[in-house]
Amino acid sequence: MYRTNTAESIEQLKRQFLYDSVQNQIKRIDTQRVITNQRYQAELERKLLLLDNAYTTGDGFVGRATSYFSNTANAAWTAVLWEKETGKVMLDTHSLVGEGELPIEVVRTRIHEYVTHSLCSYAPYTLFLGIPQTMIESEVKASIAEEIYGSAYSENSYIWVNEVVNGMVGMGMPPEGFIPTCVIRPVPCFPPA
Numbered sequence: 001m002y003r004t005n006t007a008e009s010i011e012q013l014k015r016q017f018l019y020d021s022v023q024n025q026i027k028r029i030d031t032q033r034v035i036t037n038q039r040y041q042a043e044l045e046r047k048l049l050l051l052d053n054a055y056t057t058g059d060g061f062v063g064r065a066t067s068y069f070s071n072t073a074n075a076a077w078t079a080v081l082w083e084k085e086t087g088k089v090m091l092d093t094h095s096l097v098g099e100g101e102l103p104i105e106v107v108r109t110r111i112h113e114y115v116t117h118s119l120c121s122y123a124p125y126t127l128f129l130g131i132p133q134t135m136i137e138s139e140v141k142a143s144i145a146e147e148i149y150g151s152a153y154s155e156n157s158y159i160w161v162n163e164v165v166n167g168m169v170g171m172g173m174p175p176e177g178f179i180p181t182c183v184i185r186p187v188p189c190f191p192p193a
Contacts, residue, residue: 025144025148028144028147029140029144032140032143032144033136033137033140036136036139036140036143037115037116037136040116040131040136041116043131044116044117044118044129044130044131047074047077047129048118048120048129050068051065051068051120051122051127051129054068055122055123061122061125062081062090062091062125065079065081065090065091065127066081066090066091069091069093070093074093075093076131076132076135077093077129077130077131078093078094078096078114078128078129078130078131078132079091079092079093079127079128079129080092080093080096080097080103080106080107080127080128081125081126081127081128082097082103082104082125082126083124083125084121084124084125084126085124087102087103087104089103090125096110103126103128104126107119107128111128111130113132113133113134114130114131114132114133115131115133115136116130116131116136117129117130117131118130
């Protein structure tokens with residue numbers, strides 16, 4: 001009886017540890033998404049101030065915008081600048097607008113892909129500027145992976161989760177008797193670097 005109770009208690013502790021670990025990781029991922037979105041939103045506002053200044057200081061706005069967004073430091077940003085009257089594209093950093101397409105229609109169709117974006121008017125021009133959500137997700141994934149791989153546990157051990165295949169994560173405690181579909185065991189190798 002004592003042996004059975006001890007084994008059940010150990011198994012319950014393992015389940016609770018896994019559940020808590022997954023919940024904590026989900027919170028870290030959500031927090032990292034918020035932080036990354038806020039950082040890109042602040043960067044968007046700085047870029048717009050710079051462009052506003054370039055527009056108000058006189059001639060050469062298109063050249064300045066083109067030069068600025070051609071810089072590799074801005075490679076992640078999608079910038080589409082076009083003439084309002086003609087729809088002529090002056091700048092399209094990621095080839096968003098195809099031949100014969102109206103830039104405003106393309107932007108309206110694809111704007112959902114950009115959580116952080118702005119659509120601005122500069123007299124005869126319209127500018128769409130945004131960072132794709134895929135870029136934010138990729139950055140968050142890399143940051144979280146670095147954190148996971150850098151986690152330290154006693155006796156040089158670590159947690160190895162191949163995959164979580166149950167959609168109940170984040171919905172409260174799993175039902176009684178539920179065994180998580182994750183592997184937590186000592187593995188005679190080192191975690192990926």
